[in-house]
Amino acid sequence: MNLADNLAEESWELLQRVRERAPLVQNITNFVAMDAAANAVLAVGASPAMVHAVEEVAEFVTVADALTINIGTLSSAWVESMRVAARTAARLGKPWVLDPVGVGATAFRRKTATELLDLRPTIVRGNASEIIALAGLAQARQKGVDSTQTTAEAEASAMLLARTLGGTVVVTGAVDLVTDGTRTVRIANGDPLMTRVTALGCALTAVTGAFAAVEKDALLAATAATAVFGLAGETAAKAARGPGSLRAALMDTLHGLDAAVVRAGVRVEASSPST
Numbered sequence: 001m002n003l004a005d006n007l008a009e010e011s012w013e014l015l016q017r018v019r020e021r022a023p024l025v026q027n028i029t030n031f032v033a034m035d036a037a038a039n040a041v042l043a044v045g046a047s048p049a050m051v052h053a054v055e056e057v058a059e060f061v062t063v064a065d066a067l068t069i070n071i072g073t074l075s076s077a078w079v080e081s082m083r084v085a086a087r088t089a090a091r092l093g094k095p096w097v098l099d100p101v102g103v104g105a106t107a108f109r110r111k112t113a114t115e116l117l118d119l120r121p122t123i124v125r126g127n128a129s130e131i132i133a134l135a136g137l138a139q140a141r142q143k144g145v146d147s148t149q150t151t152a153e154a155e156a157s158a159m160l161l162a163r164t165l166g167g168t169v170v171v172t173g174a175v176d177l178v179t180d181g182t183r184t185v186r187i188a189n190g191d192p193l194m195t196r197v198t199a200l201g202c203a204l205t206a207v208t209g210a211f212a213a214v215e216k217d218a219l220l221a222a223t224a225a226t227a228v229f230g231l232a233g234e235t236a237a238k239a240a241r242g243p244g245s246l247r248a249a250l251m252d253t254l255h256g257l258d259a260a261v262v263r264a265g266v267r268v269e270a271s272s273p274s275t
């Protein structure tokens with residue numbers, strides 16, 4: 001199969017599937033991202049629930065269709081919730097997505113992310129500095145939660161991480177990269193103005209949970225989510241006057257994406273399986 005030829009169509013089909021099935025996506029995310037992530041999940045047609053108390057996370061995973069875990073505003077009380085939720089998802093065979101926000105910045109984040117990696121996330125989604133830090137391949141020049149490195153610099157780290165995990169890794173940036181260690185896809189959608197709005201990466205992680213809930217092939221699910229989100233961002237940026245109106249326009253655009261816009265607008269390129 002020529003992966004790249006089909007990805008725009010696949011992205012549209014998966015978006016339709018999300019809209020038809022409206023999967024329930026449980027998110028343990030950060031205080032900054034809760035609103036944007038929940039609204040983005042709603043805008044693609046899925047159902048978000050922000051549930052993080054240790055007393056109820058496992059019970060909620062049993063009814064959720066996917067789980068996302070984001071370490072953005074980490075505190076020790078939440079780390080146990082993250083472990084319990086991820087362990088439950090792994091036991092039940094439900095897809096779960098890890099967003100290692102700012103993982104290179106502190107020892108607490110590195111330790112927590114390492115423990116979560118042991119629970120084998122289906123998909124990891126981060127910016128280049130985060131993926132490099134996580135893969136432990138290079139000394140990341142991490143600046144808080146923002147990336148100082150490019151997707152190209154993170155490619156080897158992403159491949160290594162995907163192969164180690166047996167999962168899919170998404171590196172976002174000017175060009176997004178999605179790899180399962182064998183197949184690799186690059187997505188050239190998005191707009192630089194998206195970096196001026198906080199929590200859009202976190203919102204994409206939550207949206208990726210919605211796509212993973214309806215598609216077992218994690219590379220396809222992550223690619224479709226990333227392409228659809230980037231396309232909505234770049235479409236919204238054309239109408240936006242700045243970060244504030246971009247955020248609103250992004251939600252509107254995600255909600256209204258149609259077949260013609262997705263088929264014509266998704267810009268993906270795939271490399272053939274490597275050895």
Ligand SMILES: Nc1ncnc2c1ncn2[C@@H]1O[C@H](COP(=O)(O)OP(=O)(O)O)[C@@H](O)[C@H]1O
Nearest residue numbers: 127172173174190191192194195200201202230
């Ligand atoms: N320079 C850029 N040009 C176009 N799109 C971008 C750029 N940087 C980030 N994006 C897009 O913004 C979204 C969030 O990615 P990113 O900023 O890398 O995540 P994070 O907020 O976690 O650092 C993604 O859809 C990504 O494609």
Ligand SMILES: Cc1ncsc1CCOP(=O)(O)O
Nearest residue numbers: 030032072073199200201202
């Ligand atoms: C600013 C900030 N601080 C802790 S989490 C967070 C949000 C980060 O969101 P994103 O990684 O999507 O930019």
Ligand SMILES: [Mg+2]
Nearest residue numbers: 101127201202
């Ligand atoms: Mg982020």
